Amino acid sequence: xxxxxxxxxxxxxxxxxxxxxxxxxxxxxxxxxxxxxxxxxxxxxxxxxxxxxxxxxxxxxxxxxxxxxxxxxxxxxxxxxxxxxxxxxxxxxxxxxxxxxxxxxxxxxxxxxxxxxxxxxxxxxxxxxxxxxxxxxxxxxxxxxxxxxxxxxxxxxxxxxxxxxxxxxxxxxxxxxxxxxxxxxxxxxxxxxxxxxxxxxxxxxxxxxxxxxxxxxxxxxxxxxxxxxxxxxxxxxxxxxxxxxxxxxxxxxxxxxxxxxxxxxxxxxxxxxxxxxxxxxxxxxxxxxxxxxxxxxxxxxxxxxxxxxxxxxxxxxxxxxxxxxxxxxxxxxxxxxxxxxxxxxxxxxxxxxxxxxxxxxxxxxxxxxxxxxxxxxxxxxxxxxxxxxxxxxxxxxxxxxxxxxxxxxxxxxxxxxxxxxxxxxxxxxxxxxxxxxxxxxxxxxxxxxxxxxxxxxxxxxxxxxxxxxxxxxxxxxxxxxxxxxxxxxxxxxxxxxxxxxxxxxxxxxxxxxxxxxxxxxxxxxxxxxxxxxxxxxxxxxxxxxxxxxxxxxxxxxxxxxxxxxxxxxxxxxxxxxxxxxxxxxxxxxxxxxxxxxxxxxxxxxxxxxxxxxxxxxxxxxxxxxx
Amino acid sequence: xxxxxxxxxxxxxxxxxxxxxxxxxxxxxxxxxxxxxxxxxxxxxxxxxxxxxxxxxxxxxxxxxxxxxxxxxxxxxxxxxxxxxxxxxxxxxxxxxxxxxxxxxxxxxxxxxxxxxxxxxxxxxxxxxxxxxxxxxxxxxxxxxxxxxxxxxxxxxxxxxxxxxxxxxxxxxxxxxxxxxxxxxxxxxxxxxxxxxxxxxxxxxxxxxxxxxxxxxxxxxxxxxxxxxxxxxxxxxxxxxxxxxxxxxxxxxxxxxxxxxxxxxxxxxxxxxxxxxxxxxxxxxxxxxxxxxxxx
Numbered sequence: 008x009x010x011x012x013x014x015x016x017x018x019x020x021x022x023x024x025x026x027x028x029x030x031x032x033x034x035x036x037x038x039x040x041x042x043x044x045x046x047x048x049x050x051x052x053x054x055x056x057x058x059x060x061x062x063x064x065x066x067x068x069x070x071x072x073x074x075x076x077x078x079x080x081x082x083x084x085x086x087x088x089x090x091x092x093x094x095x096x097x098x099x100x101x102x103x104x105x106x107x108x109x110x111x112x113x114x115x116x117x118x119x120x121x122x123x124x125x126x127x128x129x130x131x132x133x134x135x136x137x138x139x140x141x142x143x144x145x146x147x148x149x150x151x152x153x154x155x156x157x158x159x160x161x162x163x164x165x166x167x168x169x170x171x172x173x174x175x176x177x178x179x180x181x182x183x184x185x186x187x188x189x190x191x192x193x194x195x196x197x198x199x200x201x202x203x204x205x206x207x208x209x210x211x212x213x214x215x216x217x218x219x220x221x222x223x224x225x226x227x228x229x230x231x232x233x234x235x236x237x238x239x240x241x242x243x244x245x246x247x248x249x250x251x252x253x254x255x256x257x258x259x260x261x262x263x264x265x266x267x268x269x270x271x272x273x274x275x276x277x278x279x280x281x282x283x284x285x286x287x288x289x290x291x292x293x294x295x296x297x298x299x300x301x302x303x304x305x306x307x308x309x310x311x312x313x314x315x316x317x318x319x320x321x322x323x324x325x326x327x328x329x330x331x332x333x334x335x336x337x338x339x340x341x342x343x344x345x346x347x348x349x350x351x352x353x354x355x356x357x358x359x360x361x362x363x364x365x366x367x368x369x370x371x372x373x374x375x376x377x378x379x380x381x382x383x384x385x386x387x388x389x390x391x392x393x394x395x396x397x398x399x400x401x402x403x404x405x406x407x408x409x410x411x412x413x414x415x416x417x418x419x420x421x422x423x424x425x426x427x428x429x430x431x432x433x434x435x436x437x438x439x440x441x442x443x444x445x446x447x448x449x450x451x452x453x454x455x456x457x458x459x460x461x462x463x464x465x466x467x468x469x470x471x472x473x474x475x476x477x478x479x480x481x482x483x484x485x486x487x488x489x490x491x492x493x494x495x496x497x498x499x500x501x502x503x504x505x506x507x508x509x510x511x512x513x514x515x516x517x518x519x520x521x522x523x524x525x526x527x528x529x530x531x532x533x534x535x536x537x538x539x540x541x542x543x544x545x546x547x548x549x550x551x552x553x554x555x556x557x558x559x560x561x562x563x564x565x566x567x568x569x570x571x572x573x574x575x576x577x578x579x580x581x582x583x584x585x586x587x588x589x590x591x592x593x594x595x596x597x598x599x600x601x602x603x604x605x606x607x608x609x610x611x612x613x614x615x616x617x618x619x620x621x622x623x624x625x626x627x628x629x630x631x632x633x
Numbered sequence: 634x635x636x637x638x639x640x641x642x643x644x645x646x647x648x649x650x651x652x653x654x655x656x657x658x659x660x661x662x663x664x665x666x667x668x669x670x671x672x673x674x675x676x677x678x679x680x681x682x683x684x685x686x687x688x689x690x691x692x693x694x695x696x697x698x699x700x701x702x703x704x705x706x707x708x709x710x711x712x713x714x715x716x717x718x719x720x721x722x723x724x725x726x727x728x729x730x731x732x733x734x735x736x737x738x739x740x741x742x743x744x745x746x747x748x749x750x751x752x753x754x755x756x757x758x759x760x761x762x763x764x765x766x767x768x769x770x771x772x773x774x775x776x777x778x779x780x781x782x783x784x785x786x787x788x789x790x791x792x793x794x795x796x797x798x799x800x801x802x803x804x805x806x807x808x809x810x811x812x813x814x815x816x817x818x819x820x821x822x823x824x825x826x827x828x829x830x831x832x833x834x835x836x837x838x839x840x841x842x843x844x845x846x847x848x849x850x851x852x853x854x855x856x857x858x859x860x861x862x863x864x865x866x867x868x869x870x871x872x873x874x875x876x877x878x879x880x881x882x883x884x885x886x887x888x889x890x891x892x893x894x895x896x897x898x899x900x901x902x903x904x905x906x907x908x909x910x911x912x913x914x915x916x917x918x919x920x921x922x923x924x925x926x927x928x929x
Contacts, residue, residue: 077730124915132918135869138862139911146904259862263738270735303746309739314719317731 021275021318021325022480024198030277031195035188042180047173049292051180057288058183059244064269064280065190066237070230071266072274073198075210078125078137079262083144084114084235086257088242090154093252096164103164103247104182110243111236118235119228126227129213138259145258159253166247179248186244187281190237193503195277197233201494201511202502206230207478208489214440215476219490219547220464229499267305271312273321275480282320379467379554379584389452391416391585392555397436397446399429399609406432408609409446416554419581421596422589424606425629430589431473433606434557437587438470439463450555461495467554471547471561475540477532484528487515487547518550522576538565545573549580556580558588562595574599593630597621605629635773640895641888642770646780646849648887649787653842654864655871655879656791657835663798663811663874665721665828670737673860674744675705675836676843680852681752683759683844694760702840709836712740713829722825741858748854758847782845790838791880798876807831811874866910886910 038058045051063085070076091110095101101109121140128136149157167178197203208216209226217223246252255261264287272283290304291297297304316322390413399407407429414420424430435441437448439460447456450466458466469490477486491514494507519525524546527535532543541564548556561577562570577599580586590596596603597617605613605626613625620626657672682701686692692700720736763782767775798804809817810824817824843852850856867886871878889909894902 075730077734125911128915128918131869131873132914135866136911136914138866139907142862142907143904143911146901146907150900260858263742266734267738270731300746300750302742302749306739306741306743306746309735310716310743313731313735313739314716 021273021279021321024203025195025277027192027195027199031188031192033278034191034281035184038184038187039181042184043177046177046180051176053288053292054285055180055183055248056245057285058180058187058281059241059248060265060268060288061281061284062183062187062190062241062244063238063265064272064284065187065194065277066234067265067269068274068277068280069194069197069206070234071269072276072280073203073210074206074226074230076126076227076230077130077134078231078234079134079259079266080121080125080137080140080231081234081238081265082257082259082261083140084118084238085242085245085261085265086144086148086252087114087117088239089246089252089256090148090160090242091239092243092246093160093162094153096162096246097160101164102168103162103166103243106164107186107240107243107247110239114239115232115236118232122228122231122235126224126231129227138262141257141259141262145254148254148257155252155254157254159251159255161251162246163250164247165250166244183244183248186240190240191277191281194237197499197502198277199508200502200506201492201508202226202497202499203506204478204481204485204489204508204511205492205494207481211478212476214460215472217460218438218440218464218470218472220461220493220495220551221489222461222495225495226499233499264305267309269319271309271319273319275318276321279319279321286320379552390414390449391451392437392587393447393449394433394437395447395449397433397443397448399432399436399441400444405609407436407443410606410609410611411446412604412611412614414555414585414587416585417581417583418602419577419586419600420588421600421603422587422606423591423593423596423603423626423630428606429609430606431559434470434559434587434589438468438557464551465493465495468557469548469551469553469555470557471544471559473559473563475537475544477540477543479531479533481532482528483524483530483532483535483543484512484515484519486532486543487518487528487550488512490547490551491515515546515550518546521549522546523572538569541565542569542573545576552584554584556584556586558586558590560589560591562590562592570595636895637892638774640891642774642776642780644888644891645884646777646783646887647891648884649784650842650846650860650883651863651867651886652787652880652883653783653790654839654860655867655883656787656794656876657839658861658864658868659871659873659876659879660794660798660807661828661831661835662868663876664807664824664831665717666733666811666814667717668733668737668865668868668873669832669835670734670861670865671741671744671857672835672839672864673862674741674748674857675709675839676846676860677852677854677857678705678744678748679840679843680759680847681748681757681854682840684757684847685752687760688757698759698844701844702837705836705840706833709833710829713832716740717828717832718825721828741861745854745857752854754854756851756853758851759844761848762845777849779845779848783842783849786842786845787880787883791876795875795877795880803827870910870913 041054042051045054063081067081070078088110091113092103092106095106095109096103125136126133148154154160165175165179166182167175169175169178198206205216205221205226208219208221209223213223242256245256268283268287269280270283271286272281273279287305287308290308291301312319316326318325392414394410394412397407397410398405410433422430422433432441436443439455439458439462443456447454449455450463450468453466455463455466478489488508488511491511492507497507516525516528519528522542522545524542527539527543532540535543541561545558545561548558562573565573574595577586577588581601588596588600597620600617602614602616603620604611607629612629613620613623615623654672654676658669661667661669679701682704683694683697686697686700687694716736720732761779763778765778767777768781769775798808806817806822807827809820809822810827814824863886864883867883868879870882871880886906890902890906893906897905
């Protein structure tokens with residue numbers, strides 16, 4: 008029993024994907040045992056219902072939990088699956104089991120159509136746009152006579168046809184568990200693959216994900232289709248086990264109960280999503296009083312669980328397990344505790360820094376190693392980057408005013424200016440996250456003004472942002488590997504078939520080696536100090552070997568030794584590639600760069616060498632205040 | 634033409650219901666970055682509480698109203714002190730979608746559960762505050778008396794919040810709390826106090842509104858959820874942070890709903906309206922104020 012509980016908590020740890028086979032095996036074995044043991048009792052029917060909902064919540068964990076795409080469309084597709092199976096069974100005499108794949112395919116198609124419109128929105132806009140879907144569906148279902156109106160629709164076909172009620176109940180239960188096992192397997196295969204790592208990145212921040220070459224619109228659409236297909240499978244199973252499709256299966260209340268299951272269980276854990284469905288269904292069937300006062304109970308339940316841990320039951324189990332291990336091993340186990348454990352982090356960082364004392368030197372030695380990967384030797388005389396008359400207005404505010412600058416294929420360039428001068432906006436325009444009001448951006452002679460950040464990434468552009476955006480729950484190695492995936496042509500389905508994560512991890516390891524950070528590669532990122540996290544971001548930016556590296560305040564928050572390391576690395580990189588950095592530390596800029604641009608009120612007021620920069624009256628009055 | 638006019642009048646009355654809740658959602662989101670999806674439940678509590686005390690317990694109407702409002706305020710205060718303090722004021726704050734949606738979802742469920750036990754499941758309404766037949770506005774236009782109170786309530790509360798945020802020092806402080814919680818605390822703004830007081834004020838406002846409005850529609854223990862949802866949608870079209878825009882959006886949704894119900898189909902009117910609203914978000918997210926609501 009102790010072994011089982013260890014297995015459960017290990018699989019439940021939020022944020023980390025469990026190994027697909029163990030996770031699936033666990034769900035199927037436990038599911039079969041309980042269904043066969045309690046199948047003939049009242050508890051058995053509650054369990055089967057819970058497993059049915061778990062099919063839906065597993066899809067939600069991938070879509071809403073890991074990828075942070077908050078779409079309120081699950082109950083609609085669950086309803087579609089249930090009504091679809093009921094209609095096919097009643098009118099075409101199709102067995103419910105055979106109807107399930109049909110309705111899944113239908114839902115997939117509909118989700119593709121609907122999703123290609125809906126998933127253009129992101130964040131709260133996506134939530135608001137999709138919250139209309141259950142409202143529209145309820146309106147339709149409750150007045151559609153052929154679906155049984157506001158009552159619902161009965162059907163005759165069990166999932167499993169047999170002669171005795173006992174066999175039917177057992178067969179229904181087994182099929183439900185197998186369907187759940189299938190869904191869990193697919194979900195954890197995806198999360199473990201290279202495409203899955205992209206989904207994690209999408210969950211951190213869409214803009215950052217796009218700048219690392221992730222085709223965010225495509226992934227969002229695929230997620231929508233996946234979640235919808237799982238939901239419709241859940242619906243078909245519901246119809247085939249309950250033999251009645253209530254109109255309340257669709258709607259905002261149903262949507263909420265599904266979300267409550269997900270959040271009680273733990274949104275970033277597959278096993279958690281299953282456990283949440285079980286917990287909520289078990290509690291609601293526990294007694295007469297509870298089922299009458301279900302609203303009160305659910306309200307109190309979710310408040311308490313989320314107060315204890317925002318990652319739900321999965322988070323609670325993981326913390327409990329970490330505590331237990333800590334007690335068993337003494338303080339030595341601290342490094343394994345997920346969450347901010349800065350003391351351990353600092354110790355490891357110090358050890359790492361000592362080991363990498365000569366990182367800058369090492370970088371200089373192996374300078375030719377870091378030549379850009381995609382280096383179509385741009386024709387002589389063609390600059391690498393050219394901004395021509397770039398302007399950006401927000402309403403009446405001119406943030407950038409006809410800025411023109413050119414950068415050659417190699418070298419280190421600095422962009423300075425007072426706060427609000429437009430430095431980050433210019434970096435955004437070059438990187439593709441901000442679209443200019445006027446002007447053009449050319450990369451190696453090609454006009455990229457209209458291209459998305461992910462398209463520019465594949466042309467050899469890579470960047471860091473001011474704020475740290477790392478994937479918590481994954482290792483340093485995986486965080487760096489995100490930018491080496493090159494999975495833009497893979498689909499989620501390819502993620503089920505196999506993973507190309509290995510290659511990306513090899514490239515990431517090279518980058519970490521280059522920066523002398525190999526010692527950190529197995530660490531979970533949230534256990535690192537802020538400066539190490541920044542260095543991980545930097546490693547992620549250089550790992551794909553870009554032609555143009557855009558850095559937004561790379562030295563902010565770094566310690567003196569790390570600053571030196573960074574400047575050594577930048578020196579080396581500048582020999583083979585083009586580096587443009589925005590930086591407030593003027594000493595660092597003058598020390599590292601060979602040419603400096605100064606922005607003020609959106610205009611380029613100075614450009615020249617560090618020596619000219621130091622002597623310039625304009626620069627002194629602007630930046631130093633003399 | 635008369636039909637059109639009456640539909641618009643009815644739409645404005647319904648719209649002002651949405652508008653008030655949208656204003657409540659927007660103002661509190663501005664302070665706390667939490668979407669309050671329990672506002673509708675405070676309205677329901679107000680209406681059913683007054684009904685219960687005056688009709689079943691035979692208390693005089695003014696006393697019933699005062700007692701109900703006091704209960705709502707006390708509950709709001711305790712909820713903030715216990716749940717929100719635990720969720721927000723500890724060392725590790727809850728951030729993101731969990732806070733944005735779930736704590737107040739849960740609160741909504743909780744209040745509805747209590748209301749079910751206290752008030753039962755039938756439709757009730759507080760006694761009308763301004764009894765009498767519909768007023769004739771001339772030209773065949775009619776408006777229910779409670780509707781005038783509702784509209785007045787909406788305009789006054791929305792306008793006051795907008796002026797408050799724009800022109801007073803504490804209004805600015807509220808804005809700062811929502812923009813940057815930690816930064817606001819560092820410059821000496823007691824974000825917790827603002828969060829708590831605005832929460833209690835919006836709960837009271839919603840309760841008063843429920844009392845005024847309930848004679849028109851009648852409430853059950855689950856009526857609050859629908860109102861909160863529409864208020865949430867209206868607030869979304871106002872960019873979640875702007876009470877004045879939320880007010881306008883609420884009114885517009887009400888009029889649209891009435892016109893669709895009157896001219897398109899009584900049965901599918903709402904369905905069409907939600908489809909139009911969804912299309913608007915997708916076609917013009919920026920113009921609808923969504924970019925500013927998404928904080929990265």
